[in-house]
Amino acid sequence: MINVKFLPAAIEIKAEKGENLLEVARRGNVFIDAPCNGTAACGKCKVKVIEGNVDTNGSHHIKEVEMKEGYVLACDTKVIEDIIIETSANQSDYLVGMKIEDLSGPKDQAIFERARAQVLNNGMRFCSYIKKDYIEIDIPTLNDNISDWDRIKRHLRNNLGYSKVFCRLPMLRRIPSILRESGFKVTITHIPRGDSRTTIVNMEIGDTTNRLYGVALDIGTTSVAAFLVDLYGGKLLAKASAGNAQMKYGGDVIHRIMYSTKKNGLEKLTYAVIHETINPLLRKMYSDAGIDKNEVTAFVAAGNTTMCHLLLGVYPDNLRLEPYIPAFSRAPFIKASELELEANPETFLYILPSIASYVGGDITAGVLASGIWTSEENVIFIDLGTNGEIVFGNKDYLVTCACSAGPAFEGGEISSGMRAAGGAIERVEIDKNSFQPKIKIINNEEPKGICGSGIIDLIAEMLKAGIIDRKGKINRNLPSNRIRFDEYNIGEYVLAFKDDWDIHEDITITEIDIDNFIKAKGAVYSGVSTLINSLGMDLSIIDKVYIAGGIGNSLSIDRAIEIGLFPDIEKEKFMYIGNSSLMGCYLTLMSEDARRKMEEVAGQMTYIELSTYPSYMDEFISACFLPHTDIERFPTVEKKLQHQDGSN
Structure with a gap:
């Protein structure tokens, strides 16, 4: 050995x-x-x-x-x-320190309150389906010697009106000791079903009716984020995020599906997301908030269809094989103990329903949180994550599709790319005369790499400065030490020299990186165009564009239009709505009415398979240019480039 x-x-x-x-x-x-x-x-x-x-x-x-x-x-x-x-x-340290919305600033609070208003303004209540009641049970005597369990059921029947009371074996095993330690004065956590039935999922010593907690969880391909929520007031008590540990088995869903077919591959993927990613996040939040895991009795999660299969250990290979059939779209309620999640073992995990193989519950959650389902206007919803899902519609109809953007928007397949975490370069400007960059770094740390919003800035700035042409090829005749070519004649631009910053290696972007990113942005733009064209409409019909996903608040709409990621329409129509998947999970966690509405909306969404449209591939090829082969589709960008050519 x-x-x-x-x-x-x-x-x-x-x-x-x-x-x-x-x-x-x-x-x-x-x-x-x-x-x-x-x-x-x-x-x-x-x-x-x-x-x-x-x-x-x-x-x-x-x-x-x-x-x-x-x-x-x-x-x-x-x-x-x-x-x-x-x-x-x-x-x-790739798996820690993920940047998520803290919802503390005015802009973030506005996003949060807007999502809550969607629920309240449509007649839905914020009311958890989990209940807590403090009860004082009659102490057993020789004359009143029924079993502990019968004694509990009798009390709930006589005092709370529940004629049918249930619990599972793990709960039953705890009852004798808890009753006697508490002097038969306990708080029960239970899930009512109708007026007469309920199931006890937790029992605590004394009166703890003021403590009721749940978890909202967004399981992304690249990153996982979570909220710990007070179910009484809806307050966010703690938050945590990290890279998805499954990344070591591939950066996108296709590579992970392929890995799942290897010996023990599926088991490794499931273990990575639960034990190496989710449970550490849960432990951190419990510690930050000062609560015990057994106090968490509600759990809602969303993810793309592949992530949901891998979370549950369900074989996913059919998702990538025509006709692309998932094993499930709506998973049953699953107990936390079945998945070894660190929560009360009797807690039921609810997974938001998927729409198709490549449009998952994270998009269903996003549609709920964004309020498209109640909008009079025509709205495009774009999730700029690893997969690139798109929804178009209003209160009357909703159509959706997925495009193979890959992990580029979260730093994958980019040589110096990284997710939006401390040390990531998130904004870039380039002096058009000296070609020197000015960068903004998350948390003002030393630079470690460049995240999605920074890559968009960088490519747009390189295009305007004449460092690259519209094919993404680097100009070989510019007098700058930041532009260089390797032994394979592949060009690159140096964003940060290692000697200047005392870092491990230069942070660069290569022609290969640029080509990968152009393909990713081309997939999104062509997906938007094809989806709307499939309805016999054109891009002029768009009233609003909602941007979600891990690319973050630092995304520049102007730069995104300049590279051809988004349609060239009025900037005022664009709105960043944060982690809409996590927000949708929060709404579902807090409101049973919202959960029912979300399932209703999911049932109304129509999935469009882009590969069945002959025009899609032509659209994609045309979009693999900066900003597009048809520059007339981008009149404002054309003017900027003409001005730049004239000034040069």
Whole structure:
């Protein structure tokens, strides 16, 4: 056996000779970012061999100077002897510190209150289906010697009117000790069904009727975010977010579906999202709020269709195979204990319903939170996550589709890309004379990479400065040390030099990165165009555009239009609505009426399969240009570029 040691985690793993280095890391729970799932396409699994030799192949992702320093792609490297491997600092902390909406600023509060108003203004109540009651039960005597359980049922029948009371075995096992420790004075948490039936899910010593908690959870392909909620007042008590630990098995749903078909692949994916991602977030929130996990008795989650399958450990491969059939669209209520979620074991997890294989409950949640279902105007809803889902409609109709944007909007498949976390470059300006950049970094930390909003800014600024042409190719005749070409003649622009910032490596964007991002933005634009055209309409029909997803509040609408991500319509029509999936989960958690409305809306949505429209591929190819091959579709951008050409 060969000994493989990973730094800085100082984890040692035994490996077979010839075993793939990335698989060794995965087996030892060492996180190495691998969006392409080990096909050597993305170059993100770059690691440094500190000691020993490996069997590796050359790659354009590894520069000649890096190769001399010992850098290799883990996915394209075999273990042949004892080695010491160093993973980058970015990789070791990749799963923590995700930026989510704090809902504390005026703009964020406005988003929050607007979503609540959608519920209240449509006659729906904010009222949890979970109830708590303090009860003082008659103490047993020789003359009144019925069982503990019968004694509880008698009390609830006589005092609260429940003729049928239920509990499950784990609850029954706790009853004798809790009753005697409390002197038969307890608080029960229960779920009524109608006027006469209820199920007890928790029992606590004394009067704790002022403490009732639930969790809203958004399970994204790249990131997972959660709220801990006071179910009485709706107050957000704690929040937490992190990268989805499944990223080590692929950056998008297709790569993860493919990994699930491998031996024990599905089990590993389910374990990663529950035990390595969700449960640590829950523990953090409970600690921050000072509550016990057994006090959490309501749980609502949303995610795309693949994420929901992987969460439940349901085989997902049919999602990627024509005719793209999910195993379920509406999952049954599932107990937290069945998934080993860290909440009261009797808590039921409700998963918001999906619409189709590539339009999941996160979009259903977003439609609920955004209020499209009650709008008189024609609204486009765009979720700029890993998948790129789109909804168009109003109170009379809703149509939806998904486009294969990939993980580029969250930093995946971009050489220096990262999610929106501390150290991510989120805004960029470039001086058109010196080609020097001015950057804004999340939390004002040293730069670690560039997130989606920063990439949009950067490409738009490079286009306007003449650093790239409309195909995304770098101008080879500009006098700047920030523009350079490697031994493969692939051009790149240096956004931050490592020596200037004392960081591990230069932060750059390459022609390959730009091409990947152009394809991602082209998928979104062509999806919007095809969806509206399928109804016999054109883009002029749009009254409002709601932008959701992890790309964040830093997104510049102007820059997004300049690169052709969004249609060239009035800027005033655009609105960023935050993490609408998480907000929809919150509304569903707080209001049984909202949950019923959400299911009704889900049933009314019509899914459009873009691949069945012959015009879609033509639209996509035309959109893979900056901003578009048909520049007349972008009149304001055309004017800017003409002005720039004239000034040059």
